[in-house]
Amino acid sequence: MLQVQDIHKSYGKNLVLKGVSLEAAPGQVVGLIGANGCGKSTLLKIIVGLAPADEGTCQFNGQESATSTEVGFMIEEPSFYPNLSGYENLSLIASLFPPDRRPDVDWALEKVGLSERKKDKYRTYSLGMKQRLHFALAIMSKPSLLILDEPFNGIDPVTVIAFEELIGEFAKQGATVLISSHGIRELQAIVDKAYILDSGVIAYKTDKPHEVDLFAVFKDIVARSGAGLR
Amino acid sequence: MKAFLRLRLAQLKGRYPYLLFALSVLLLIIVFACVYYGRHVESLTKGDLAESLSFYEQQLADKLVDPQSPQDIMTAGKYRFFLDTQTAKWMYWDPLYLLSGQAYxxxxxxxxxxxxPLLTPVVAVFFAYAFFGEDIASxxxxxxxxxxxxxxxxxxxxxxxxxxxFVVPWLLVLLFLFLSASPMFGIKLLCVNLDSTSAYxxxxxxxxxxxxxxxxxxxxxxxVGFLAFSRVNGLPVVLPIVLFYMMVMLAMLWQSVPRFSYAMPLIGASVPLASLLVSGLSGVYWGSWLNLLAALLLALVCYGLLRRRYGEGTF
Incomplete structure (x- = not known):
């Protein structure tokens, strides 16, 4: 169970998150929707421990999520060594894991359909392949909590479907999945619960995302807060 | 740490053409410098030495005699190696076996x-950015x-x-130079700087x-690591080098004006990197230890400010 409570975060004088709370149960796929700069990525970074929160707590199964060993994530642009192959990149990071939790790199590459190209240098990969490798990194340790920030950015519809299937597969096996995306329609198809983040606060929450028009709700929130293009 | 060393070796694999180039240039500089200095020392011994020696002899006779300890009066056998900080010329005292293997x-x-000391910070910046800085910046x-x-x-x-x-191969180079220079360690050097002369x-x-x-x-x-947090492209590489050379140039400029020659350690101390260079360049003033201390204190302040500004940065 992921429990995020009253998270505050500021960068200098800019208050990015103002008391954000959310919950995600095992086997649940939770969507986080919001405009650019509303604080989605910051929240996800805090959950995985890449950024410290000013206030508030993030716990996963009773343990601080930032230090939990059961977390896999895909946040922002992938950062891999361009002169190494996809396999070498994942293997190097896998070698940083303790021996008893060493991830299965081959399994992850097969899952994302990169087995054929695993020995090619990362710099020769297309944008979609880079995203797939990033996804493989997130899942290679078979995590119980999967955090995905804009996983569908820059990938073709076939890969989107493949990713959605993989996410569903993880959730079925009992993993908690938290996804942020601009693609509301894509997200709506796979989530069990959705939050809309606007200007650092949770502006909307639903446990029945299939029964509401999330796009219309989001449009309405943006119009009310004036957070659209200015 | 073991895994990280594997990471570094893997990174090296991707970068070996650049590193090979950088190391070749470095090796060329060292070989060139060795040959150049070797010849320079030799030519000095044949040309200006007699004149310089008589000048220093007079100067030393005037200034090195300490009335409290008459045994410190300079003798030819005791002080054999000179650094003239005004001309940056190095000379030997003993002309009898000056050319017999001492030049090297x-x-x-x-x-x-x-x-x-001049080369180390520059090469260190290169390595620091190529590995540690890039880990953060990229x-x-x-x-x-x-x-x-x-x-x-x-x-x-x-x-x-x-x-x-970086430091393991670099330490080997330093060790090589240190051991090669060891035949000189039994002697004292004279450092002559305008109106002061000191021995060490x-x-x-x-x-x-x-x-x-x-x-x-x-x-x-x-x-470089902390600058990498700023995420400004090139800043981690450019800033330390610019600061470094700017302060060195400034220190040299000031030192070239006799009236302000005393200011060199002060200027050098204003930037830790330059200070360390200047300390190394002036090499051996007793005052350099104070300079180094000031540099370290300033480095700590610099570290604190950078950490405060970027230490909580995210990736």
Whole structure:
């Protein structure tokens, strides 16, 4: 169970998150929707421990999520060594894991359909392949909590479907999945619960995302807060 | 740490053409400097030595005689090696066996106390950016978190594996120069600077240079790492180098005006990196220890400010 409570975060004088709370149960796929700069990525970074929160707590199964060993994530642009192959990149990071939790790199590459190209240098990969490798990194340790920030950015519809299937597969096996995306329609198809983040606060929450028009709700929130293009 | 060293070796694999080029240039500089200084020392002995010696002899007779300890009166056998900071010329006292194998040792000594403190921070910046700085700037650090190492562990391992990759071969070069210069360690050097002349042991100068090199390399790695947080492209590389040379040029400019020559350590101390260089360049003033201390204090302040500004940065 992921429990995020009253998270505050500021960068200098800019208050990015103002008391954000959310919950995600095992086997649940939770969507986080919001405009650019509303604080989605910051929240996800805090959950995985890449950024410290000013206030508030993030716990996963009773343990601080930032230090939990059961977390896999895909946040922002992938950062891999361009002169190494996809396999070498994942293997190097896998070698940083303790021996008893060493991830299965081959399994992850097969899952994302990169087995054929695993020995090619990362710099020769297309944008979609880079995203797939990033996804493989997130899942290679078979995590119980999967955090995905804009996983569908820059990938073709076939890969989107493949990713959605993989996410569903993880959730079925009992993993908690938290996804942020601009693609509301894509997200709506796979989530069990959705939050809309606007200007650092949770502006909307639903446990029945299939029964509401999330796009219309989001449009309405943006119009009310004036957070659209200015 | 072991895994991080593997990472570094893998990075090297991708970068070997650049590193090979950089190391070849470095090797050429050292070989060139060795040959150049070797010849320079030799020509001095044949040409200007007699005139210089008589000048220093008079100067030393005037200034080095300490009425409290008459046994310190200069003798030819005691002070044999000179550094004239105005002309940057190095000379031997003893002309009898001046050319018999001493030139090489003095060239290595000169490389150690002058060239290496100058070269070390620059090469350190290159390595620091290529590995530790890039880990942060390019976001590789973020991916290391998948293994659930803590922020502190990631930084420490990234920093020390990068630093180790640089400092181990560099230390071997320093050691090589140190050992090559060792025949000089039994003698004392005279440092003549306008109206002051001081004597110090060659061993102290060499030890000081090695320490300066290691500290400046360490500071550069730390500085590049923290600058990398700023995420301004090129800043981590350019800023330390610009600061470094700007302060050196300034210090040299000031030193060239006789009235302000005393100000060199003060100016040098205003920037840690330049200060370390200037310390190394002036090499062996007793005042350099004070200079180094000031530099370290300033480095700590600099570190604190950078940490406050960027230490909590995210990836």
């Amino acid at each position: 040792s003095s060239a290595c000594y000169k490389l150690l106390v002058i060239v290496m 976001g590789y650090c973020r991916e290391y978190f998948h293994s659930r190492l803590s922020r502190r562990q990631v930084f420490r391992a990234s920093f020390f594996s990068s630093f180790g990759l 042991s060659a061993l102290e100068g060499a030890a000081f240079a090695v320490i300066s090199c290691l500290i400046s390399a360490f500071l550069n790695f730390a500085l």
